[in-house]
Each structure stands twice: as C-alpha cells, then as structure tokens.
Amino acid sequence: xxxxxxxxxxxxxxxxxxxxxxxxxxxxxxxxxxxxxxxxxxxxxxxxxxxxxxxxxxxxxxxxxxxxxxxxxxxxxxxxxxxxxxxxxxxxxxxxxxxxxxxxxxxxxxxxxxxxxxxxxxxxxxxxxxxxxxxxxxxxxxxxxxxxxxxxxxxxxxxxxxxxxxxxxxxxxxxxxxxxxxxxxxxxxxxxxxxxxxxxxxxxxxxxxxxxxxxxxxxxxxxxxxxxxxxxxxxxxxxxxxxxxxxxxxxxxxxxxxxxxxxxxxxxxxxxxxxxxxxxxxxxxxxxxxxxxxxxxxxxxxxxxxxxxxxxxxxxxxxxxxxxxxxxxxxxxxxxxxxxxxxxxxxxxxxxxxxxxxxxxxxxxxxxxxxxxxxxxxxxxxxxxxxxxxxxxxxxxxxxxxxxxxxxxxxxxxxxxxxxxxxxxxxxxxxxxxxxxxxxxxxxxxxxxxxxxxxxxxxxxxxxxxxxxxxxxxxxxxxxxxxxxxxxxxxxxxxxxxxxxxxxxxxxxxxxxxxxxxxxxxxxxxxxxxxxxxxxxxxxxxxxxxxxxxxxxxxxxxxxxxxxxxxxxxxxxxxxxxxxxxxxxxxxxxxxx
Numbered sequence: 001x002x003x004x005x006x007x008x009x010x011x012x013x014x015x016x017x018x019x020x021x022x023x024x025x026x027x028x029x030x031x032x033x034x035x036x037x038x039x040x041x042x043x044x045x046x047x048x049x050x051x052x053x054x055x056x057x058x059x060x061x062x063x064x065x066x067x068x069x070x071x072x073x074x075x076x077x078x079x080x081x082x083x084x085x086x087x088x089x090x091x092x093x094x095x096x097x098x099x100x101x102x103x104x105x106x107x108x109x110x111x112x113x114x115x116x117x118x119x120x121x122x123x124x125x126x127x128x129x130x131x132x133x134x135x136x137x138x139x140x141x142x143x144x145x146x147x148x149x150x151x152x153x154x155x156x157x158x159x160x161x162x163x164x165x166x167x168x169x170x171x172x173x174x175x176x177x178x179x180x181x182x183x184x185x186x187x188x189x190x191x192x193x194x195x196x197x198x199x200x201x202x203x204x205x206x207x208x209x210x211x212x213x214x215x216x217x218x219x220x221x222x223x224x225x226x227x228x229x230x231x232x233x234x235x236x237x238x239x240x241x242x243x244x245x246x247x248x249x250x251x252x253x254x255x256x257x258x259x260x261x262x263x264x265x266x267x268x269x270x271x272x273x274x275x276x277x278x279x280x281x282x283x284x285x286x287x288x289x290x291x292x293x294x295x296x297x298x299x300x301x302x303x304x305x306x307x308x309x310x311x312x313x314x315x316x317x318x319x320x321x322x323x324x325x326x327x328x329x330x331x332x333x334x335x336x337x338x339x340x341x342x343x344x345x346x347x348x349x350x351x352x353x354x355x356x357x358x359x360x361x362x363x364x365x366x367x368x369x370x371x372x373x374x375x376x377x378x379x380x381x382x383x384x385x386x387x388x389x390x391x392x393x394x395x396x397x398x399x400x401x402x403x404x405x406x407x408x409x410x411x412x413x414x415x416x417x418x419x420x421x422x423x424x425x426x427x428x429x430x431x432x433x434x435x436x437x438x439x440x441x442x443x444x445x446x447x448x449x450x451x452x453x454x455x456x457x458x459x460x461x462x463x464x465x466x467x468x469x470x471x472x473x474x475x476x477x478x479x480x481x482x483x484x485x486x487x488x489x490x491x492x493x494x495x496x497x498x499x500x501x502x503x504x505x506x507x508x509x510x511x512x513x514x515x516x517x518x519x520x521x522x523x524x525x526x527x528x529x530x531x532x533x534x535x536x537x538x539x540x541x542x543x544x545x546x547x548x549x550x551x552x553x554x555x556x557x558x559x560x561x562x563x564x565x566x567x568x569x570x571x572x573x574x575x576x577x578x579x580x581x582x583x584x585x586x587x588x589x590x591x592x593x
Contacts, residue, residue, distance in 0.1 A: 090135020
C-alpha cells in the first residue's frame with residue numbers, strides 16, 4: 001500500500017502528521033470479458049453523452065490523438081493531475097480499486113468522454129480508467145479543457161452537466177475514498193463530515209458492523225487503535241489525517257504564495273460568499289474565496305431547499321453549493337478549503353486575513369461572509385455525545401448512523417422542519433420538539449403542513465429539552481411542557497439540534513464594529529473608522545454593506561439586520577461586488593481587463 005505521486009522525489013508540504021507507505025503501483029493484467037460484458041453503460045440523465053464528430057474534431061484541435069492498447073491505464077484513482085480523454089475507437093472501463101481487485105463502474109465506447117468533476121475543480125480522480133479494447137483517444141491537458149468549457153458554451157454545458165451527474169452518482173454509490181473506522185469515533189465522524197460537506201465520493205467501512213473492515217486493516221498493516229484510516233485505490237493510505245492534510249491530498253486548493261494581493265478576498269463560502277465569488281470573478285476581479293470547512297455554509301447541509309427561485313422540485317443544499325463552486329471556478333475564482341479566518345489586519349493599501357494555520361491571504365477589498373455557528377442546548381452532558389449521537393446537520397451520513405432508531409429533532413424554524421421531513425423518510429420515527437405553541441410561528445407553511453400530515457412524525461409543541469440520559473450512548477431525552485411543567489422521557493438514539501445560530505464574527509476582534517448581539521454593522525449603522533479616512537478615502541459615509549473598515553464588506557447571516565434566507569444572502573453577495581467596483585474606481589485602482 002502507498003500514497004502514489006507522479007514524481008516520487010517530490011512530496012507536497014503539510015503532510016507531516018499523516019503517514020505514507022510507498023510501493024510501486026501494480027500493473028493490470030489482460031482481462032478476458034465474459035459474454036455480454038462489452039455492452040456500454042447506458043447514458044443516465046446526461047452523465048455519459050456521446051459527442052458528435054464535429055465536437056470531437058473541435059476538441060482535437062486543442063490536444064492530440066493517441067493509440068490505445070488493452071490494459072493501458074489512462075488514469076488512476078488518486079492521480080493529482082489528469083488529462084481529458086475522448087474515445088475515438090475502442091472500449092474503456094472505469095473501475096474502482098479495492099484490496100487488490102477492481103469493480104467495473106462503467107464501460108464506454110466511441111464518442112464518449114472520460115473523467116470526473118475534478119478535471120474542472122482540481123481534485124484528484126476517484127476512479128481508474130483502463131483500456132479494454134484497442135483503439136484511439138483524443139487527449140487534452142486539463143487546463144485546455146477548462147479553457148474550452150469557458151469559451152464554448154454548448155460543449156461546456158454538455159461536459160459540465162455530465163460531470164455533475166457523475167459526481168452525484170459517485171457520491172451516492174460510495175465510490176472513491178474509503179474510511180475505515182468506528183462510527184462512534186469522533187475522528188471518523190470528522191473525516192466523514194468533511195468529505196460529505198465537500199461532496200467528495202467516499203464510503204465508511206465500519207469496524208462495528210463490517211467484518212471485512214478489520215481484515216483490510218490487517219492487510220494495510222494498521223492496528224485498530226490507529227484508526228480511522230483513509231485510503232483509495234490499492235496503494236494510498238493516510239492514518240487519521242487532519243482535514244487540511246486530507247484536503248491537500250485530494251487536490252483541494254492550497255493558499256496562494258505570500259505577497260499575492262487579489263482584488264477581492266471573500267471569507268466564508270456560504271450562499272453569500274459563493275455569489276460574491278461568481279459575480280466578482282465573472283466581472284474581471286481577481287477573486288479568492290476561503291472557507292473553514294466546505295462550500296455551502298449552513299445551507300450546504302440542508303437536505304432539500306424547496307423555496308429557492310428556479311428550482312420548483314427543490315434542490316439539496318450540497319448540490320446548490322457544488323454548482324455554485326463550479327460556476328465560480330469557471331470564471332477564474334480560486335477557492336481554498338479548509339482555511340479558517342483567524343484575524344483581520346489592515347495594511348497600507350490592502351487587508352490581510354490571517355488563517356488558523358498562521359498563513360495569510362491578502363486582498364485590496366474583503367467580503368466577510370462567515371455566517372453563523374450552530375447554537376447549542378445548555379445541557380453539559382451533550383458535549384460528549386456530539387458527532388456520535390447529537391448532530392447539528394441532517395444529511396445521509398447522519399441518517400445512515402441512526403437508520404434503525406427513533407430520533408428527535410429540536411427546533412421550530414425551517415432548518416428543523418427540513419431535517420424532520422428528511423429523517424422521517426429514513427428512520428422509524430421522529431419526535432419534533434418545539435418550544436412554540438404552533439409550528440406556523442417560525443416555520444414556512446409548506447413545511448408545517450407536510451410535517452403535520454407525515455405518519456412518522458410525533459409533534460410535541462410547547463416543550464423544551466431539560467436533560468439527556470446516556471449510558472454511555474444516548475438512550476433518551478427528558479422534555480418539559482412549558483405550560484404544565486410536567487416532564488416526560490422520550491426513548492431516542494439520536495438528537496438533532498436546530499435552535500438557531502450565533503454570528504461567526506469573533507475572529508474579527510475589534511477590527512470592525514459589531515452590534516450588541518455580535519453581528520457586523522454595515523451601511524448607515526457603521527461609522528467609518530476615523531484613522532482610516534485619510535489613508536483609504538476622503539471623508540464619506542459607509543457604502544451599503546460596507547463595515548466600519550473602508551473596503552471591508554459584510555454579507556449574509558453574519559451581517560446585522562440580514563434576512564436569514566438563501567436568496568437574500570445570494571443577493572447581498574452579488575450586490576457587494578458592485579460596491580467593490582465602485583470603491584476600487586474611487587480609489588483609482590484599475591480593474592483587471
């Protein structure tokens with residue numbers, strides 16, 4: 001087993017805490033297919049379209065044509081840089097490697113193109129492509145492909161739609177990265193959450209229920225106490241990596257070199273930050289976006305958003321974030337995850353944002369879009385249960401963890417309602433604990449109506465959680481009726497908490513003005529810092545969305561007076577970019593062409 005790199009003499013920095021074991025990747029033997037095995041995989045929802053001869057010729061002008069032979073590996077899972085392949089003749093299988101064997105994911109022939117979303121976003125490959133029938137392919141370097149996607153709207157749309165569909169299929173199938181560990185391990189939970197939030201294909205091999213998991217550990221030479229282990233392909237392994245180490249190994253972008261000053265630096269990649277990145281990059285601003293965990297923010301954890309304009313059937317928060325991320329990258333925005341802002345520092349002509357690892361990113365203007373952090377119940381015993389049976393998001397990961405158990409959701413807002421409906425279709429029963437006297441008090445009518453009619457939901461109005469019973473796993477919660485003060489015990493195995501959030505602005509210190517609840521003041525409520533007036537601008541009032549620091553804007557849930565809706569956050573993010581243009585012109589800083 002090993003962590004494979006194209007050049008064994010060059011190892012990326014920042015992996016010191018992870019362990020790598022090097023061996024030579026295996027070659028694939030010739031495979032004799034059984035009768036009927038050569039049938040191509042059907043095109044599912046546009047995931048495997050067939051390009052026309054004219055489109056293939058257009059792509060060939062940006063690359064070269066190469067002959068292929070059986071057993072040739074075009075790319076392997078984990079390869080950090082991969083070319084774009086269009087099959088002209090022959091057959092290619094896309095496979096998943098596991099424990100010295102491989103599973104066929106798809107068979108593709110002439111006219112189809114290979115690859116995954118990582119070709120557009122810079123991530124590694126999550127599957128392996130092997131030639132099974134001799135022929136030829138058109139080969140384009142990844143940067144040439146990105147240029148084609150940006151220029152040719154028709155061809156770009158075909159490729160982008162296919163890659164988004166393929167990514168969804170890989171995520172749903174659990175193809176790609178394997179995590180071996182216990183579902184009750186906080187580190188296992190951390191790694192799974194990071195992969196899920198970033199929409200990266202993965203699967204948990206649970207030591208608690210999967211008899212093959214322990215055998216794989218022995219084959220990897222890993223002791224159970226060294227778990228969780230992350231590996232993919234048949235020759236890459238990391239022992240309990242940090243999120244940052246795993247991100248870099250999978251090809252998520254690293255911060256820019258010191259001294260680089262961009263036009264627009266966005267801190268926080270929720271809907272507001274993503275909108276600012278899309279509009280900033282598309283309008284010619286050199287744009288950098290950083291986030292502590294993943295794109296999407298709290299909205300990214302929503303199982304289904306049904307009232308966002310343009311999606312009548314609804315869309316998951318993760319899918320919406322993924323599409324926005326690809327869109328931002330398409331226009332040239334650089335995204336760095338995970339990279340958490342720790343401090344804001346004003347310089348003579350720009351701002352530095354110090355990240356939690358001590359590195360810095362710099363921008364002439366800054367957009368603060370760090371949103372809010374989940375509010376927790378004032379029950380000390382919950383802390384030890386977080387990540388194993390107490391959750392602040394409801395995604396497929398959490399649903400799988402408690403699929404056979406009764407659960408409870410606490411909260412009366414839309415987030416709680418969405419989580420309740422999502423879980424009610426996946427677990428035996430959901431108790432919804434609401435402090436208010438009616439669901440309609442703070443929940444949209446379409447959600448409250450559906451919850452009221454769902455057979456698996458037990459609604460408990462005007463009740464609050466007072467205590468939990470755990471020995472050591474969560475067994476029950478104690479709730480109190482706020483009218484009668486009577487207490488009762490609900491037997492549950494998982495608790496989902498959606499009781500609001502607090503602004504994530506502590507990292508700013510006293511660099512910008514905050515209101516009495518900790519939200520960032522903007523516009524007329526934010527007096528520009530007197531010591532900045534002469535240096536940054538001639539005396540003026542703060543622009544809308546501008547903070548008390550000239551050139552620093554706040555958008556989305558972190559801003560005082562914001563409307564806590566995805567559409568409002570997107571609007572503020574796009575509006576901030578227009579104001580950034582005005583400010584850069586006023587300061588006589590020329591915009592990029």
